[in-house]
Amino acid sequence: DTGVSQDPRHKITKRGQNVTFRCDPISEHNRLYWYRQTLGQGPEFLTYFQNEAQLEKSRLLSDRFSAERPKGSFSTLEIQRTEQGDSAMYLCASSLLAGDLVGAYNEQFFGPGTRLTVL
Amino acid sequence: AQSVTQPDIHITVSEGASLELRCNYSYGATPYLFWYVQSPGQGLQLLLKYFSGDTLVQGIKGFEAEFKRSQSSFNLRKPSVHWSDAAEYFCAVVTDSWGKLQFGAGTQVVVTP
Numbered sequence: 589d590t591g592v593s594q595d596p597r598h599k600i601t602k603r604g605q606n607v608t609f610r611c612d613p614i615s616e617h618n619r620l621y622w623y624r625q626t627l628g629q630g631p632e633f634l635t636y637f638q639n640e641a642q643l644e645k646s647r648l649l650s651d652r653f654s655a656e657r658p659k660g661s662f663s664t665l666e667i668q669r670t671e672q673g674d675s676a677m678y679l680c681a682s683s684l685l686a687g688d689l690v691g692a693y694n695e696q697f698f699g700p701g702t703r704l705t706v707l
Numbered sequence: 708a709q710s711v712t713q714p715d716i717h718i719t720v721s722e723g724a725s726l727e728l729r730c731n732y733s734y735g736a737t738p739y740l741f742w743y744v745q746s747p748g749q750g751l752q753l754l755l756k757y758f759s760g761d762t763l764v765q766g767i768k769g770f771e772a773e774f775k776r777s778q779s780s781f782n783l784r785k786p787s788v789h790w791s792d793a794a795e796y797f798c799a800v801v802t803d804s805w806g807k808l809q810f811g812a813g814t815q816v817v818v819t820p
């Protein structure tokens with residue numbers, strides 16, 4: 589399977605603990621996005637990378653959140669000192685930037701998500 | 708600010724009946740619009756997209772959508788639903804040159820026998 593993969597699929601943690609999620613994008617995709625989805629809502633943008641460069645972080649991404657994409661391949665999203673409000677589905681998506689303007693909006697392929705529950 | 712509104716939180720439809728899901732957007736320039744579907748335990752799958760040109764867009768699984776600039780709408784339709792179409796559907800718009808998506812709140816579709 590050459591789709592976007594995320595690990596773990598489910599994570600239950602206690603408030604105050606740190607958690608880290610991993611996303612493996614489709615090979616050769618140079619753009620990678622993180623979204624958060626809470627119950628009954630659509631996904632909300634958190635951050636994105638072009639290759640290894642993190643280009644923008646949403647205001648939703650507090651100082652407790654950090655994301656990396658070393659070497660422009662897989663990405664990790666870490667949440668420190670988790671709070672109950674962090675409980676959500678964390679989605680990763682990747683796309684391939686093409687040379688033309690329309691290609692800038694190429695389809696984002698989504699992974700299955702990591703469901704985080706903070707007790 | 709850009710926004711996407713899906714007025715219907717929940718729709719119930721009989722198998723074989725037609726389906727229409729509403730999406731309204733607020734965006735200053737020409738919008739790049741998408742419809743995604745999410746089944747339980749699955750990631751989002753792209754059904755179709757509109758960038759320019761023909762305002763009636765054909766997608767996968769028998770879905771189509773029509774872009775109406777005058778109404779700021781991009782409604783999704785399917786002539787005859789199948790039980791496997793039960794899922795949550797999201798409309799989304801690109802909000803910047805890096806492809807960042809803004810999603811609506813979604814419409815949950817239930818298909819009855």
